[in-house]
Amino acid sequence: MKRFYVASSFKNIDTVRYVSNELKNKGYIQTYDWTQNERVSTVEDLKEIGQKERNAVLEADFIIVLLPAGKGSHIEFGIALGQGKRIYLYSQDDEVNKFETTSTFYHLPEVKKCIGTIAELIAAVTE
Template identity: 55%
Template sequence: MPKNFYIASSFQNIDVVRYVRDQLIIKDFHHTYDWTQNSRAANLEELQRIGNAEKQAVQLADFLVVLLPAGKGSHIEFGIALANDIKIYLYSPNEDIYDMDFTSTFYHLDNVHIIVGTYEQLVEKIFMSEL
């Protein structure tokens, strides 16, 4: 049975989110919600609708992928995953994630798996870990 995943990141990373999504789908994982199909919310009702969809998508996921740099929404999704004991793959394009001036306490909890490298390495590590 395919595992469910959700990807959290910022709009500035939309192309990378789509790339990682496509690579995981090719490997038979199921994407719980594709926020990249949304445009920026124009009003509070849209924000609420999107927020509910994203919250549910995180809760349905077997694992969450967070692509840094990420904004406040992604970090809230990170918190939802932590609270629900969902495995988190935290991708950083560089070693700043280990720098005390840039890192977060929550990045270093047991169910958070930090991956630094290329996007291809990220996908491969997820695939190998989720077999």
Template identity: 55%
Template sequence: MKSFYIASSFSNIVNVRYVAQTLEYKGYINTYDWTQNALARDANPVTLADLRSIGQQEKDAVLSADVVVILLPGGKSTHVELGIAIAQGKRTILYSPNDVINNPETASTFYHLPELEKCYGPPDDLLDMIIGAEVTDAAV
């Protein structure tokens, strides 16, 4: 069974949940659903121990995922998670609802590494890219 992790921001929670729920419906396993983490989202005081725990959970989730989705716009940790995924040779898909990832003035240099897959458009295009590749891999 394939597993996934989605890195993004709380401001993008609707799209993150849509993609995650669709993948779960298709039989994928979410290695960590940070959208359920009220501690990081709410205005409650967060301690350094809380941050360490959340960071460890997110790192472990990236390391155990078969596919890592970077769903832009991202949050504070999104690009760290991107770096971990790249360094570990994970299948990593960089997604944006528009082609801002190809704008040299705003895009990170890391967005253009050959090991990244890029997708922009509606979230369903991202899902087709993830699920379609898995179907193609299974047929080989």
């Protein structure tokens, strides 16, 4: 279980890169680095990136979802869930357990919730 994909929103791009680099330094393989994409301006660009991201989720042994995340990240979450992959759901605070902000899918057994620091997330993934 060494291949991974990190899903999140553009506002978390630095954290996505940090987590990805930490895992790669520990011998893990990133299936796709969406942070290298520029902002797109056409539907064709969206289609191409969507195919790459879908394939990356399918090729990954596990995915990490860094909250807050957008609709694309939640679709990637759903693809991984449908494929029976391990999902690490990261939140700096306890929003994943607050009834007003949670999702039913966050609480399934395939989802390992990681609440706290990025260092704690990396430790949970690599243990």
